[in-house]
Amino acid sequence: MTAAVIAAAPREPSYLAYRGRYSGILGWIFSLDHKRIGVMYLIAQAVFFLVGASLGVTMRLQLMRPDNHLVQPQVYNALFTLHGVIMIFLFVIPSLSASFGNFFLPILIGAKDVSFPKLNLMSWYLFMIGAVVALMSLFTGNGPPDTGWTFYVPYSIRTSTNVVMGLTGVFIIGFSSILTGLNFITTVHRLRAPGMSWFRMPLFVWALYATAWIQVLATPILGITLALVVVERLAGVGIFDPAKGGDPILYQHLFWIYSHPAVYIMILPAMGAITEIIPTFSHRTIFGYKAIAMSSMAIALLGSLVWGHHMFVSGQSDVADITFSLLTFLVAIPSAVKVFNWTATLYKGSIVLEAPMLYALSFIFLFSIGGLTGLMQGALAVDVHLHDTAFIVGHFHYVMFGGTGFGFFAALHYWFPKMFGRSYSDKVARLAWGILFVGFNTLYFPFLILGWLGMPRRYYTYSFPQFASLEMLSTVGSWILVTGILLMVGNFLHAALKGARAEDNPWGGVTLDWKIPSPPPLENFEQIPVITQGPYDGFEGQAPR
Amino acid sequence: MRYGASNTAEAVNSAFLFIFITCVALLALITCLMIAFVIKYHHSRHTQVVNIKGNAALEVIWTVIPTILVLIMFYYGVAGFRVMRVGPANAFQVHVTGRMWSWLFTYKNGIQSDTLKIPVDTTIKTVISSQDVLHSFFIPAFRIKQDAVPGRENHLYFKAYRVGSYDVMCAEFCGLRHAYMLSKVEVMPKQAFFDWYAKNKPKELPKVKPGASRTAQLAARGAQLVQLKGCTTCHSADGSKKVGPSFKGLYGSMVTVATRGKTRTVTADDAYLRRSILEPGADVVKGHLNIMPSQKGLLTDEEAESLIAHIAGLKGGKAEQ
Numbered sequence: 001m002t003a004a005v006i007a008a009a010p011r012e013p014s015y016l017a018y019r020g021r022y023s024g025i026l027g028w029i030f031s032l033d034h035k036r037i038g039v040m041y042l043i044a045q046a047v048f049f050l051v052g053a054s055l056g057v058t059m060r061l062q063l064m065r066p067d068n069h070l071v072q073p074q075v076y077n078a079l080f081t082l083h084g085v086i087m088i089f090l091f092v093i094p095s096l097s098a099s100f101g102n103f104f105l106p107i108l109i110g111a112k113d114v115s116f117p118k119l120n121l122m123s124w125y126l127f128m129i130g131a132v133v134a135l136m137s138l139f140t141g142n143g144p145p146d147t148g149w150t151f152y153v154p155y156s157i158r159t160s161t162n163v164v165m166g167l168t169g170v171f172i173i174g175f176s177s178i179l180t181g182l183n184f185i186t187t188v189h190r191l192r193a194p195g196m197s198w199f200r201m202p203l204f205v206w207a208l209y210a211t212a213w214i215q216v217l218a219t220p221i222l223g224i225t226l227a228l229v230v231v232e233r234l235a236g237v238g239i240f241d242p243a244k245g246g247d248p249i250l251y252q253h254l255f256w257i258y259s260h261p262a263v264y265i266m267i268l269p270a271m272g273a274i275t276e277i278i279p280t281f282s283h284r285t286i287f288g289y290k291a292i293a294m295s296s297m298a299i300a301l302l303g304s305l306v307w308g309h310h311m312f313v314s315g316q317s318d319v320a321d322i323t324f325s326l327l328t329f330l331v332a333i334p335s336a337v338k339v340f341n342w343t344a345t346l347y348k349g350s351i352v353l354e355a356p357m358l359y360a361l362s363f364i365f366l367f368s369i370g371g372l373t374g375l376m377q378g379a380l381a382v383d384v385h386l387h388d389t390a391f392i393v394g395h396f397h398y399v400m401f402g403g404t405g406f407g408f409f410a411a412l413h414y415w416f417p418k419m420f421g422r423s424y425s426d427k428v429a430r431l432a433w434g435i436l437f438v439g440f441n442t443l444y445f446p447f448l449i450l451g452w453l454g455m456p457r458r459y460y461t462y463s464f465p466q467f468a469s470l471e472m473l474s475t476v477g478s479w480i481l482v483t484g485i486l487l488m489v490g491n492f493l494h495a496a497l498k499g500a501r502a503e504d505n506p507w508g509g510v511t512l513d514w515k516i517p518s519p520p521p522l523e524n525f526e527q528i529p530v531i532t533q534g535p536y537d538g539f540e541g542q543a544p545r
Numbered sequence: 546m547r548y549g550a551s552n553t554a555e556a557v558n559s560a561f562l563f564i565f566i567t568c569v570a571l572l573a574l575i576t577c578l579m580i581a582f583v584i585k586y587h588h589s590r591h592t593q594v595v596n597i598k599g600n601a602a603l604e605v606i607w608t609v610i611p612t613i614l615v616l617i618m619f620y621y622g623v624a625g626f627r628v629m630r631v632g633p634a635n636a637f638q639v640h641v642t643g644r645m646w647s648w649l650f651t652y653k654n655g656i657q658s659d660t661l662k663i664p665v666d667t668t669i670k671t672v673i674s675s676q677d678v679l680h681s682f683f684i685p686a687f688r689i690k691q692d693a694v695p696g697r698e699n700h701l702y703f704k705a706y707r708v709g710s711y712d713v714m715c716a717e718f719c720g721l722r723h724a725y726m727l728s729k730v731e732v733m734p735k736q737a738f739f740d741w742y743a744k745n746k747p748k749e750l751p752k753v754k755p756g757a758s759r760t761a762q763l764a765a766r767g768a769q770l771v772q773l774k775g776c777t778t779c780h781s782a783d784g785s786k787k788v789g790p791s792f793k794g795l796y797g798s799m800v801t802v803a804t805r806g807k808t809r810t811v812t813a814d815d816a817y818l819r820r821s822i823l824e825p826g827a828d829v830v831k832g833h834l835n836i837m838p839s840q841k842g843l844l845t846d847e848e849a850e851s852l853i854a855h856i857a858g859l860k861g862g863k864a865e866q
């Protein structure tokens with residue numbers, strides 16, 4: 001039936017088919033269309049994710065057995081640095097914001113594009129240039145940086161590896177993030193469709209809006225800090241290195257003033273996507289719209305004040321330790337509120353367990369583990385023991401991968417038919433999800449136990465027999481996880497090339513994205529829609545499938 | 546009842562236990578609710594959706610209860626933290642020095658040791674610092690950790706409950722051999738400890754007398770110093786390869802170095818060795834990383850001389866670099 005409708009109604013060419021001034025690849029890299037830019041981010045991020053993941057798998061092989069010497073120690077140190085830099089700065093910081101945000105923010109608020117399309121394309125270029133510069137540090141100078149993604153001084157000032165190049169790359173990527181944030185804030189303020197008041201915005205938009213503020217306000221601090229390290233390395237000015245009269249703790253403050261809020265840059269958009277998916281697959285309205293919207297803003301605000309919890313054992317004052325611990329516990333509350341509201345949204349719905357929903361529900365479970373282990377680290381005494389151990393690594397992989405990563409996969413399964421107009425195999429998608437979920441927990445849960453037992457992070461190898469079996473288990477988990485990832489990627493590639501045509505609204509969603517064709521036409525809407533109700537009100541009276 | 550190897554372990558364990566149980570309960574609650582809803586309201590069973598938009602009372606409840614819970618957790622965390630940060634004035638003091646890549650423990654009476662020997666049931670005050678980059682002094686069994694930061698002293702108190710030997714690790718990434726920066730805490734019965742403490746008080750080193758045997762005396766002193774100052778973690782005396790070049794056959798040989806980026810060849814004479822030890826960054830030996838911690842301010846003149854005499858004594862056969 002749908003096919004007939006598609007054939008019958010003459011449509012504008014989709015953004016994929018549209019031919020502008022340039023064609024072929026040039027039609028993409030010179031395109032100002034937010035959808036094409038979003039897809040370009042998506043492809044770049046996916047590639048970086050796969051590169052980062054292979055580095056991670058190599059690390060797991062090295063740690064598989066005690067006293068293993070699969071790679072040299074210097075290689076291992078470069079591996080965890082690059083794994084961190086690539087995953088953090090090239091995958092989870094742009095996360096859903098750059099890819100799905102770019103694609104869907106204008107659509108969800110009924111706009112034709114973002115406020116500054118040229119700036120948007122420039123952000124993508126900055127992102128790619130930064131990435132290339134960062135990756136060039138691999139092949140130039142004295143070898144890849146070996147400092148960890150945190151670039152802690154004085155080591156980062158003393159080491160002879162190519163830290164300056166790496167930092168420069170990250171510095172450039174930072175600008176991409178700032179400009180995207182600026183663009184989104186303006187877009188949300190200026191381009192909402194008539195009738196779309198603040199509280200009629202979909203919750204993904206709220207999440208992107210909160211994220212954008214953090215990007216604009218916090219990222220410059222990272223830029224300045226990294227620039228200072230470069231100045232110190234090149235000019236020998238004593239800013240952070242105590243041997244030259246500098247203060248290494250100051251570096252840690254500056255670094256985490258950005259990098260803690262950055263955690264919310266990474267997770268908020270994923271939370272936003274989950275908030276779209278759960279009502280759609282429960283076929284009912286969201287529970288607690290305002291609570292969820294406001295908790296995004298509360299997280300953005302409170303999350304900017306807790307950076308010192310990364311420094312409980314650094315030697316900062318006890319008063320600072322206690323204050324940061326208290327604030328850390330408070331920032332847990334808005335996240336908890338979201339979890340409760342998502343769960344309540346399932347209540348009295350009519351739930352369909354298709355792939356996006358499976359990812360969304362497992363997001364809640366994994367993110368809860370991430371958040372709850374965060375509480376353990378927020379408690380001062382407990383953090384003294386857990387800090388810089390495998391527990392921390394486990395915790396942030398539950399948040400970053402179980403949270404942002406699974407949120408990203410959820411969004412990809414949810415919006416793939418809309419973005420590319422093709423359907424993937426739901427069976428394969430569910431199978432891949434099952435493998436991923438099992439692999440993920442087999443890989444990362446042992447980290448939590450290992451950390452409690454005292455296994456420090458960033459250890460090239462270990463001789464302690466008490467760690468051996470859990471390290472082995474974790475490595476086996478990485479193999480399972482990789483299988484799941486490859487299956488998922490294969491499913492998408494197959495769908496993109498050979499998939500059946502997707503319907504305009506395959507899931508029965510009610511937000512604006514589901515009211516336009518799949519894939520959307522260049523200008524999204526033939527006519528700018530007029531909004532008369534809340535974003536999730538459309539389920540009223542709708543018969544579930 | 547004591548449950549833990551130290552008073553700090555006890556404090557951390559009890560805080561952890563409370564938080565752990567609360568967290569498991571919360572996770573179980575969320576997970577069970579999710580599964581129950583998915584089953585009960587699965588579209589094959591339930592099609593009559595009810596569009597509940599929210600519930601103010603519920604929102605308040607699930608904001609307030611978690612707030613109370615986290616405040617209790619916060620309290621537990623601070624209470625345990627006090628145990629580590631506040632101690633009696635008469636606590637037994639040990640200086641802990643981190644350096645690439647070994648630990649050095651210095652006692653008030655001048656004893657220096659590469660393992661931490663302490664008496665049982667006595668509050669220990671560790672004063673922690675570093676000679677080069679960041680390290681972190683970590684005793685997993687005692688559940689304590691504190692960064693060693695160059696240029697400042699951090700403090701940590703603990704009291705060990707059981708005689709035994711426990712691992713010491715470095716928890717802050719510090720370069721190539723970070724994973725090997727290990728040591729032990731030996732918790733000894735009080736009597737045995739204080740016997741050791743009194744017996745090992747370092748004797749005044751004999752003054753080096755001028756004359757023919759002076760070099761020999763200095764070299765003998767140097768042989769002890771390379772252990773104590775941690776040189777042997779990076780330099781061998783037998784030509785085997787470590788992070789730094791071997792001392793064997795170094796003296797008098799031609800060394801290729803990079804001086805401010807320029808490559809040149811120099812003879813390893815006394816002046817070169819002194820510069821290499823006090824300002825390692827000035828001439829960086831080819832094929833090696835510039836990571837040797839500078840010994841400026843850490844050595845007396847005589848100690849530097851002793852080290853050079855020791856290295857000069859290790860002639861014979863060119864070392865592999």
Ligand SMILES: [Cu+2]
Pocket residue numbers: 259260263306307309310
């Ligand atoms: Cu943080």
Ligand SMILES: [Cu+2]
Pocket residue numbers: 643644646679680681715716717718719723726
């Ligand atoms: Cu260390």
